[in-house]
Amino acid sequence: MSSATTARSTEVTVELHVNGRVYPARLDSTTTLLDALRDDLHLTGTKKGCDQGACGACTVLRDGKRIVSCLTLAAQCDGSEITTIEGLAEDGVPHPVQDAFVKHDAMQCGYCTAGQVMSAVSLLGEDEDRRATDDDIREFMSGNLCRCAAYPNIVAAIREVAGE
Amino acid sequence: MSDIEYVRPTDTSSAVTLVAEDPDAAFLAGGTTELDLALKDRVIRPSRFVDIGRLPLRGVTREGDRLRVAALTTMEELAADPTVRSRLPFVREALLLGASTQLRNMATIGGNLLQRTRCRYFRDPAVHACNKREPGSGCAAIEGVARMHAILGAGPSCIALHASDLCVPLVAMDAEVELLDADGTRRVPLTEFYRTPGDRPDVENVLRHGELVTHVVVPLLPAGTRSGYIKVRDRQSYEFATTSAAAAVQVEDGTITAARIGLGGVGTVPWRAWEAERVLVGAPANERTYRAAAEAAIRDPFTVPGTAFKVELAKRTIVRILRTVTA
Numbered sequence A: 001m002s003s004a005t006t007a008r009s010t011e012v013t014v015e016l017h018v019n020g021r022v023y024p025a026r027l028d029s030t031t032t033l034l035d036a037l038r039d040d041l042h043l044t045g046t047k048k049g050c051d052q053g054a055c056g057a058c059t060v061l062r063d064g065k066r067i068v069s070c071l072t073l074a075a076q077c078d079g080s081e082i083t084t085i086e087g088l089a090e091d092g093v094p095h096p097v098q099d100a101f102v103k104h105d106a107m108q109c110g111y112c113t114a115g116q117v118m119s120a121v122s123l124l125g126e127d128e129d130r131r132a133t134d135d136d137i138r139e140f141m142s143g144n145l146c147r148c149a150a151y152p153n154i155v156a157a158i159r160e161v162a163g164e
Numbered sequence B: 001m002s003d004i005e006y007v008r009p010t011d012t013s014s015a016v017t018l019v020a021e022d023p024d025a026a027f028l029a030g031g032t033t034e035l036d037l038a039l040k041d042r043v044i045r046p047s048r049f050v051d052i053g054r055l056p057l058r059g060v061t062r063e064g065d066r067l068r069v070a071a072l073t074t075m076e077e078l079a080a081d082p083t084v085r086s087r088l089p090f091v092r093e094a095l096l097l098g099a100s101t102q103l104r105n106m107a108t109i110g111g112n113l114l115q116r117t118r119c120r121y122f123r124d125p126a127v128h129a130c131n132k133r134e135p136g137s138g139c140a141a142i143e144g145v146a147r148m149h150a151i152l153g154a155g156p157s158c159i160a161l162h163a164s165d166l167c168v169p170l171v172a173m174d175a176e177v178e179l180l181d182a183d184g185t186r187r188v189p190l191t192e193f194y195r196t197p198g199d200r201p202d203v204e205n206v207l208r209h210g211e212l213v214t215h216v217v218v219p220l221l222p223a224g225t226r227s228g229y230i231k232v233r234d235r236q237s238y239e240f241a242t243t244s245a246a247a248a249v250q251v252e253d254g255t256i257t258a259a260r261i262g263l264g265g266v267g268t269v270p271w272r273a274w275e276a277e278r279v280l281v282g283a284p285a286n287e288r289t290y291r292a293a294a295e296a297a298i299r300d301p302f303t304v305p306g307t308a309f310k311v312e313l314a315k316r317t318i319v320r321i322l323r324t325v326t327a
């Protein structure tokens, strides 16, 4: 049997692979991926809303699939490839979804935006019938809440990239 | 500083031992229920998380007319399975109408079966009266806000709902759960896996401490069977069921020859509507039959003022799913 723990098992030694970089870290065993990203790796683009899996603000990709980082332990993500909002642009060129959000003014306060964008990036790689119509986009973006209700513009931004 | 240990065994027997040896240890699969209750709501206090997330218990295999689903398969993975799409379409529908894509990428099938109730009083450590958390302390929901609570299998000790969507078609299909502990393996029908609260609302199923759900075995629908799942919610998406129903029926020359009905949003356990099935089989496929089946399904509900509306809503949900799958 192996485990991710060393001497005291209420602490864990993990290797977080984030945006192509490797971050070794020693963390409290109950540290969520979200808190590790923000407080230990200082990647504060990922936001904390509800901290209970309900709002989507903390959405990141794990091995290419969207998850909420507040309801997973950093230890559970040991060695997995994590992509956050900071990892989307390539050589300073924003991801097409980021461009579309700017173009369509798909935000107001911006608090939910990182999560919306990560979710949308993931959606573009999922079954095509999840983005065939505006209703499909709404359904498969429903895990991302926006208190400012920028929904129409978020849908418009995603529709544009999905249609390309 | 937390006092919860974290271990990640690489084989199933170590995982079983690591939970069995400590009465307060808990399996951690996707974590979407367990971490919520232990770290956020703080209504359970595990001493140790035994992370089973990387055990070799993932994937779906076809065994003749059955599907064997390993417990750590995610909700998204099961929904995407080609056999589920073609031969268990209402299981796919129930999966995709649950939670969000993010959560479905994390949540496992074993965890979905064992998700805890969403009763807000159970999840609030400031509430003292909760027989499920503290047997004998009372039930705050009975006189509280009980819109999302059960009317079947419920009683004065507890009206907490089992909120899984997936389990609704699974109980209708006579799915079985495969369990493993130090004594070996056993198979339990899902319809006998859960316990209604009675005078022990803290006991929710027949699982022994340290027993691991390894697989869920689901018979496939016979060719020519139509199936469907309907979920009635307070908002259009990303919400638990107020009521739901899964149905699979066969109709020959206008007569119903086979019927399986499961109900969600109404039971303290995923609910199999046996009485409704008995009314349906042999009867003409028409509105009068559907209403009679609905009446039979919701006989003797236990309601409180907050849940009384569900009696009629559940009946209409049943009529609607029957109409849909026979149309």
Ligand SMILES: Cc1cc2nc3c(=O)[nH]c(=O)nc-3n(C[C@H](O)[C@H](O)[C@H](O)COP(=O)(O)OP(=O)(O)OC[C@H]3O[C@@H](n4cnc5c(N)ncnc54)[C@H](O)[C@@H]3O)c2cc1C
Residues within 6 Å of the ligand: A052, A053, A054, B026, B027, B028, B029, B030, B031, B032, B033, B034, B035, B036, B071, B072, B097, B098, B099, B100, B103, B106, B107, B108, B109, B110, B111, B112, B113, B114, B115, B116, B163, B164, B165, B166, B211, B212, B213, B214, B238, B239, B240, B241
């Ligand atoms: C915001 C939100 C919305 C949701 N909406 C819905 C919805 O609409 N419909 C719906 O059906 N569900 C919904 N859920 C519930 C979700 O489906 C469950 O939380 C999830 O399926 C649990 O799976 P998990 O792998 O994360 O389990 P975990 O949280 O890891 O575990 C849950 C429980 O099961 C035990 N356990 C896990 N796996 C095993 C195993 N193999 N053997 C023995 N014990 C085990 C754990 O010890 C724990 O007690 C929602 C959840 C959230 C947070």
Ligand code: SF4
Residues within 6 Å of the ligand: B117, B119, B120, B121, B122, B129, B130, B131, B132, B133, B138, B139, B140, B141, B142, B157, B158, B159, B160, B201
């Ligand atoms: S319904 Fe059950 S879980 Fe909810 S407060 Fe009452 S006893 Fe507790």
Ligand code: FES
Residues within 6 Å of the ligand: A047, A048, A049, A050, A051, A052, A053, A054, A055, A056, A057, A058, A059, A068, A069, A070, A071
């Ligand atoms: S902060 Fe994670 S879902 Fe709200």
Ligand code: FES
Residues within 6 Å of the ligand: A106, A107, A108, A109, A110, A111, A112, A113, A145, A146, A147, A148, A149, A150
């Ligand atoms: S832009 Fe303010 S919450 Fe979405």
